[in-house]
Amino acid sequence: MSNVNLILNIPEPKVYRRKGKDCYLDEVSKKLRIKTPEETIRQKLIKYLNDQMHIPYKAMGIEVPLSYFRKGAKGRADVIVYGAEDNGRVPVMLIECKAPSVTITDDVYQQADRYADVVGVAVVGVTNGVDFFLDCWDDSDKQYKQLTAIPNYDELCTPQEIETIDFSPIKFKRHEYSSLKSDSEYKEAVKYGAIGEDTPKKYAPFIINLYDCLMDDSLKCEGIKVAGYNSVTDMGLRHTDFGNAAGGGFAGIYRCFLMEDAINNTQIVSISIFGIAKLYNDKVFGNRRGSTCLLVGIDDYDSHHSSLELCIEDHVLFDDSHVNIWHDGKMAVSNIGSAKRSDVVKYISERAKDLAVGGKIYLGRLDNSWSMYINTDDVTSFLGKIIEYALLRDEYRAVLKADSQKK
Numbered sequence: 001m002s003n004v005n006l007i008l009n010i011p012e013p014k015v016y017r018r019k020g021k022d023c024y025l026d027e028v029s030k031k032l033r034i035k036t037p038e039e040t041i042r043q044k045l046i047k048y049l050n051d052q053m054h055i056p057y058k059a060m061g062i063e064v065p066l067s068y069f070r071k072g073a074k075g076r077a078d079v080i081v082y083g084a085e086d087n088g089r090v091p092v093m094l095i096e097c098k099a100p101s102v103t104i105t106d107d108v109y110q111q112a113d114r115y116a117d118v119v120g121v122a123v124v125g126v127t128n129g130v131d132f133f134l135d136c137w138d139d140s141d142k143q144y145k146q147l148t149a150i151p152n153y154d155e156l157c158t159p160q161e162i163e164t165i166d167f168s169p170i171k172f173k174r175h176e177y178s179s180l181k182s183d184s185e186y187k188e189a190v191k192y193g194a195i196g197e198d199t200p201k202k203y204a205p206f207i208i209n210l211y212d213c214l215m216d217d218s219l220k221c222e223g224i225k226v227a228g229y230n231s232v233t234d235m236g237l238r239h240t241d242f243g244n245a246a247g248g249g250f251a252g253i254y255r256c257f258l259m260e261d262a263i264n265n266t267q268i269v270s271i272s273i274f275g276i277a278k279l280y281n282d283k284v285f286g287n288r289r290g291s292t293c294l295l296v297g298i299d300d301y302d303s304h305h306s307s308l309e310l311c312i313e314d315h316v317l318f319d320d321s322h323v324n325i326w327h328d329g330k331m332a333v334s335n336i337g338s339a340k341r342s343d344v345v346k347y348i349s350e351r352a353k354d355l356a357v358g359g360k361i362y363l364g365r366l367d368n369s370w371s372m373y374i375n376t377d378d379v380t381s382f383l384g385k386i387i388e389y390a391l392l393r394d395e396y397r398a399v400l401k402a403d404s405q406k407k
Contacts, residue, residue, distance in 0.1 A: 010044040013400035024125075028060045037099035041129040042078055042333040045097060050254045055153045056079055066118045066397055073118045080119060083157045092156045095125040103251035105240045112250065113144070123147075123156060171306075174212045178207035189275070193252075196275040196290035199313050206323050206368050207292055211273045213379060214255040215245070224384045226259065227352060232384070234259040234374070240270065242297035242306040250274050250295050250306060255374070266377050267389050270297045294325075296390040307397075309389040323370035325382065327361040333400050347396045348389065355389055363389060385387060 015035060016023045022035040027050070033039050034213075042062070049055045052227030061080040066073035075225040081093040098104070108126050116137075119395040124340040128325070134145040135152075179185050186204040189195040192395030217236040224232040236256050254270035262336055269270045271294070296308040310327055317324040329344035342359070345399035349356030356362070366372060372379055 010047055012040060013043045013047065020119050021253050026062060026064045037101065038097055041099065041127065042097040044096065044129065045079060045127060049081070052153055052237050053150060053156075055156070059083075059153070066115060068402050069120065072120045075115065077119060080121070081153075081156060090120045092290055093123040093125065093301075094119050095127065098128040099253070100129045100396060102129055103241055104133065105251060106238050107240055110142075123151070145263070154310045172212075172215045172217065174216055174371065175208055177209070180208050193275045194292075197278050198290040198293045198380075199275070199292045202318075203292065203313050203316065206316065206318075206366075207273060209368055209372050210294075210366070211376050214271060214273065215253060217255075217372065219373055219375050219379070220387075221257075221380055221383060223380055224257065224387070226384050226388045227394075228391075229259045229261050231260050232387070235268070238270065239296075242270070242295065242299075242304065250293075250297070256295065257338070257383075259387075268299055269390060271383070271386070272297075281397055294386075296386060296392055298390060307388070307393050310386075319365070321367065323366045325366070326357075326365040327363060327389070329361060331397070333397050336400060336404050339396070339400060344393070344396060347399075348392050350393055355385060355392075361389055 003383050013024045016032060018024060018032055023032040024035055024039060025031075026033050026043065026046070028046060033043075044059065046057075046062075049060065050057055059082050061077070061082065063076045063078065064080050066075045066077060078097040079095040080091050081095075083090045094112065094116045096108065096115065098108060102108070104126055112126050116140050122137045123134060124137075125132065126249045127133070132320050134147045136147055137143075138145050181204070183201075185208060186195070186201050188199050188203060189208055189211075192198075194211055194374075195204060199207070215237065220236075221234040224234075226232055237253050238256045239253055240253075241249050243249045250272070252272055252274060254272040254335060256268055256270040259269055260266050260267065260380045274293050274295060276291045276293055279286070279288040291314075292312045294310040295306050295311055296310075298305065298307045299348060308327070310325075315325060315327050317326070329339075329341035329348070331339045331341075333339055345356055345359060345361060348361060352379065354362075363385045364378065365380055367376075368377050374380075374383075
């Protein structure tokens with residue numbers, strides 16, 4: 001369940017000073033803890049657990065090593081609630097805390113679920129202060145279910161009596177094709193961040209159409225071809241985020257694809273569309289127009305980052321009812337800066353000749369005369385090209401980083 005602003009609205013605990021740093025007095029451990037955005041949320045959560053859920057401070061554990069519960073397990077649980085002492089101090093709830101700036105994505109849930117599995121608790125929660133989600137494990141159905149209400153301490157000690165409901169995922173509803181050119185759809189897409197406020201209206205029908213295509217998980221994409229990979233599997237949607245070299249990030253819903261090469265090396269590529277916030281004299285990012293970005297993110301054991309951020313209004317050409325998508329090779333490399341665009345295009349052309357056309361990267365031609373579907377030939381071809389391009393960009397980044405370390 002979600003309780004918006006439930007934790008965030010709790011007053012900040014008293015701030016102490018030690019060796020020039022702001023600290024909180026942790027009522028659970030009776031220790032001073034340095035004030036950070038995440039620690040602020042944790043201390044507010046502790047206060048909420050005590051005041052509203054009637055959980056004694058002595059029944060809580062803070063930053064508990066997972067190795068206490070499973071030999072060799074790594075990591076620390078932010079907050080663990082234990083049952084009554086006469087039951088042998090058995091863990092009954094685990095909660096992971098994040099700073100308010102951290103979006104509660106699938107990665108956060110998965111971390112909490114892994115920790116809960118190690119500790120062996122039925123009730124697991126995550127919070128960033130803005131949202132507070134609590135679920136309970138249903139052993140008969142072998143899945144987590146939403147709590148119908150915030151439990152008190154007595155109920156936590158008897159989790160079999162906690163009432164839950166099945167998750168009811170919201171089914172994505174596509175726009176009617178006839179409405180894509182309307183002012184209302186354009187304004188709505190800008191309002192909810194799917195289109196940047198400086199993106200001209202003429203791009204809206206294509207952007208909304210492609211976004212619907214990616215988000216409609218009632219269909220699966222089959223037959224994507226990417227050089228060097230034996231299989232590309234459409235995994236549907238995931239809620240995650242990807243950072244970029246400038247220190248920004250893109251959190252939201254992505255269409256993701258599982259890829260395996262000839263030696264069973266596996267990685268995941270994710271694609272989505274975002275409206276970029278318009279900025280004026282920002283302390284970090286300076287001035288920035290509100291454009292619309294087609295983003296390709298790559299995550300594996302070594303990295304989790306955006307590989308390609310394609311500004312749609314700069315890299316889309318209309319041809320009657322069709323849309324041609326290309327890219328100029330622009331690429332940022334962390335700690336190095338921008339790569340030379342002509343060098344990027346040259347690197348790509350030497351490895352994927354069908355992608356490099358006329359000194360640019362050609363990614364595909366989509367039919368925008370009807371509602372796009374992810375299982376059509378033009379969309380499948382486009383996805384294969386943009387994924388291959390993103391992977392080759394990562395290869396070239398690695399080359400540039402290696403060369404910079406030699407200097």
